[in-house]
Amino acid sequence: MAHYHQILDRRCWIFDLDGTLTLAVHDFAAIRETLGMADSDLDILGFLASLPAAEAATKHARLMAIEYELAAKTAAAPGAERLLDLLSRRGAQVGILTRNTREIALHTLEQIGLRQYFTPEAILGRDEAVPKPHPEGITKLLGSWGGTPDEAVMVGDYLFDLQVGRAAGTATIHVDLTGAFRWPELADLEVANLEELAEELRLSMQAFQG
Ligand SMILES: [Mg+2]
Structure with missing residues (x-):
């Protein structure tokens, strides 16, 4: 398992959308x-x-x-904006890999006020890549950024998000509001919410500056 800082320091961040950047509303x-x-x-x-x-x-x-x-x-998950803000200040590449469509992902991001953090090309839906847990979406995003799996993190709330990270060879961060963390063997980091992840990232950025 990679060291904590070695994960937070990575420059390519790929997010699941529903239930990760948004509050879960899908029944x-x-x-x-x-x-x-x-x-x-x-x-x-x-x-x-x-x-x-x-x-x-x-x-x-x-x-x-x-x-x-x-x-x-839906609404933005608490901490999502702060996390994306920190990543953008650090010059990280950010993208979304969703089993939803790109069209709905863009619409959702607009609704929750996070649209400005993502270019449309960095949002891959089920028509742009074979759906998760197939690693094609991650491979495509990294290809477009000139990045490698060991520079990348996959962040998500569900099994497929962790499996796709493993399949592509990235680090994985499991966000689980329930705190149950059902797939510890697939997660390099486990956080209860994005607020917690943003705070860890802030501390890690501070540590490396000072
Ligand atoms: Mg999800």
């Missing part, structure tokens, strides 16, 4: 029910991909409508 059980997949063991994107084209298109449209409703209800 995935209700979404699965609405899409008629209550009995399916597949994840939502896997389920949609398994359907005949016409049905998949209808349900994709329904999913997009649900995502827009959710974007209107």
Whole structure:
């Protein structure tokens, strides 16, 4: 496991969006029910991909409508703005890797006041890369930044975020508001919220300046 400072000091930061930079509002059980997949063991994107084209298109449209409703209800996670501000002052590259679409991610960032921290090209949704936990999205972002996995951190609230970091060879930071930290073997750092992570980053920047 990399040393604490060796993680916080990295220059390429990739974030999950829903439940990480935003407060969690997705009730995935209700979404699965609405899409008629209550009995399916597949994840939502896997389920949609398994359907005949016409049905998949209808349900994709329904999913997009649900995502827009959710974007209107969400808020930035406490500490998100402070963390992004510190990273931008330090000149770090920041991006988002989401299983949502880029369009909804941009809309959500606008809603929660964090849009200015990200260029559209640094937001990869399910149409720009094979969805997490496949590492393609991270590989693409690092390629565009001229970065390597050992310069990068993946930050997220769910299993796929930690798995994708491991698959791509980055450090991983698990943000878990419940404090349960269910996947310790996949997380290099565990924080209860982004406020805590921002404070750790501030202290680490101070230590290296002084
Ligand atoms: Mg998430």
